[in-house]
Amino acid sequence: MICPDCEGKGQIISYACPGFRRIVSPCRLCNGVGTMTPEALAAVASGEAFRAYRVAQSLSQRQMAAAHNLSPQVLSKIEAGLLPLTESMRRELSQQRVAAAALEALAKDLQKE
Numbered sequence: 001m002i003c004p005d006c007e008g009k010g011q012i013i014s015y016a017c018p019g020f021r022r023i024v025s026p027c028r029l030c031n032g033v034g035t036m037t038p039e040a041l042a043a044v045a046s047g048e049a050f051r052a053y054r055v056a057q058s059l060s061q062r063q064m065a066a067a068h069n070l071s072p073q074v075l076s077k078i079e080a081g082l083l084p085l086t087e088s089m090r091r092e093l094s095q096q097r098v099a100a101a102a103l104e105a106l107a108k109d110l111q112k113e
């Protein structure tokens with residue numbers, strides 16, 4: 001699977017001040033390989049899911065990081081898929097999914113009546 005961040009190039013080109021210096025750095029998402037392992041793709045998907053969950057809770061990264069004993073910097077990397085979810089984050093997300101599924105089932109039941 002081609003890395004979505006660097007589109008398979010394995011590097012990210014950015015420009016910095018002063019004078020728009022061109023900076024080539026290895027892609028952080030795929031570690032400069034250009035392709036994604038299934039594990040790396042799963043980390044991106046779960047990071048995105050966790051970010052969506054946090055935003056739905058109207059929590060800032062700082063607030064959510066504190067709730068999981070993480071620094072905001074680490075939470076940011078997790079949400080970007082650069083690090084895997086911690087165990088407590090995994091637990092919170094799966095509980096939230098169970099609750100969402102239960103609510104959905106309840107709503108369907110109510111529609112039948």
Ligand SMILES: [Zn+2]
Pocket residue numbers: 003004005006007008009010011027028029030031032033034035
């Ligand atoms: Zn990449």
